[in-house]
Amino acid sequence: MASTRITIRDIAARAGLHFTTVSLALRDSPQLNIDTRARIKKLARDMGYRPDPMLSALQAHKRTRRNPHYQATIAWINNWPQRDDLLKIPEFHEYRRGAEERAAELGYLVEEFWTHDPATSPAKLRAILRARGIQALLVAPQPRPRTWLEFDYTDFSAIAFGYTLQPPLLHVVTNHQAHSVNLLLEKLWSLGYRRPGMYISRNWDEKVGYNWISGMMLSRWLHPTLARLPLVIDNAGRNTSAMAAWIKKHRPDVVITFSNNFVYLQGTGLRIPEDIGFASLNVGETDTHISGIRQNDRFIGRKAIDLLVDMVHRNERGIPEIPVRTLVEGVWCPGKTLRKPGASPAGRQTATHANRNPSRGGSPSARLSPNAPKPRRAD
Structure with a gap:
């Protein structure tokens, strides 16, 4: 009974x-x-x-159907030494944008709290949040890998973006970078690229839990004939000359890097995609020109709010005993910086064609040889 x-x-x-x-x-x-x-x-x-599961489901259903009205404030925790630097990074700006959109739909307001405010200590910040009845925290990505944030999470529901926060660990939402790289390499393989070069720094790979490397290693295992170019660069130079030197040394047929490095590849004088391909790990939300992976950053921000609000409703507070990672899949963006399916690589032109056009044929390294036209400077 x-x-x-x-x-x-x-x-x-x-x-x-x-x-x-x-x-x-x-x-x-x-x-x-x-x-x-x-x-x-x-x-x-x-x-x-x-708790009555049917009643909880009914309440959740009502929340999705009613016109949202203000319920509470969600704190966006910014731990960057220079407050405005956080949102200068396009991915993080989209996190915030998505979070604000979804929060508004649910009747919440997202408000930033800066941990480096000279007038605020960690204890004082916690007191301010409690005094205002704020229970939910969105911990923005940290400026460096392995950052320890001095804060007592007791009485708060909290979600972090990415892997840069040092223990104690929170629940995390981020892009599935390893899958993103694997998807990217599968597309490059289908387009005939066999010498993919990853132009990223060790610091950036550490920020994503070394998942860029993980995806690349999996692709090499799946495709043993892929050239074994270096996985990461200790200090990937953010200028045209550094990228040109790297291309000349390693002779990749496609550069895998971030969208903001596209200008440096343009500055080498190589034709894109005829001489060399460009594949981005972080194609922007509205960018239709760059080929590569879109990480769905705005959706990540929206998903973080859904997870956080659910935690509030379930009374989940403090450091979780078992942290959970929610990984959002990236999507392929064809763009215009990779050759079309069936197109021949510039380095595989016939001898007759290459002889007629000596300045336009050959491998990327040949194009960057001392006898090649000097690279254009990027403005």
């Missing part, structure tokens, strides 16, 4: 409290002090209270 379900009103009657107080305690609301919350939650456990 099924037992009678214990309700919030039953707990309230036993505790001698109003049912709204019990509801706040079970949702870990900072409106109640921590001792009161702990006492009520213990009583609920002792009485055998379990």
Whole structure:
């Protein structure tokens, strides 16, 4: 025989409290002090209270159908020494944009809190958040890998973007970079590229948990005939001359890097995609020219809000015992910086054609030889 379900009103009657107080305690609301919350939650456990899954589903359904009105503020935690530098990175700007869009749809406001504010210490920031009744934190990507953020997460639901935060670990949402690289290499393989060169620094690969390297190594295992060019560069120069020297040394037929490095490849004087291909690991949301992977950054921001709001509703607070990673798949963008299917690489032209056009044929390294036309400078 099924037992009678214990309700919030039953707990309230036993505790001698109003049912709204019990509801706040079970949702870990900072409106109640921590001792009161702990006492009520213990009583609920002792009485055998379990949330009604059908009621929870009904409440979630109502939240998606009603016109959103302001419910609460979600804190966007910015730990960059220079406050404005965070959103200068296109991916992070899209995280914020997606988060704000989804939060507004659910009736929440996203507000930034800067940890390097001279007037704010970690303890004071925590006190401010609690005083304002803010329970949910979006921890933005950190400026460096293995960054430790001095903050007490007790009483807060928190989601982090990416892998740059040092333990204690939070739940994470990010792009599935290893899959993104593997998808990219599969596309390059189908287009006939056999000497893909990854032009990224060790620091950037560390920021994504070495997933760029992981995806590249998997692709090499799947396609043993791929040339074994260096996986990462200790200090990938952010200028035309550094990229030109790297191309001359390693002779890639396609450069895998970030979209903002496209201008440096243009500056070498090589024709794209006739002489060499360009494949981006982070094609912008509205960019139709660059070929490569779009990481779906805005969707990542939206997904972070969904996960965070669900945590608030489930009363999940503090450092999780088992952190969970939510990985968002990237999508392929054909663009115009890779040769079309069936097109011949410039370095495989017939001898007759190459002789008629000596300045336009040959491999990328030949184009960058001392006798080749001097590279154009990037403006």
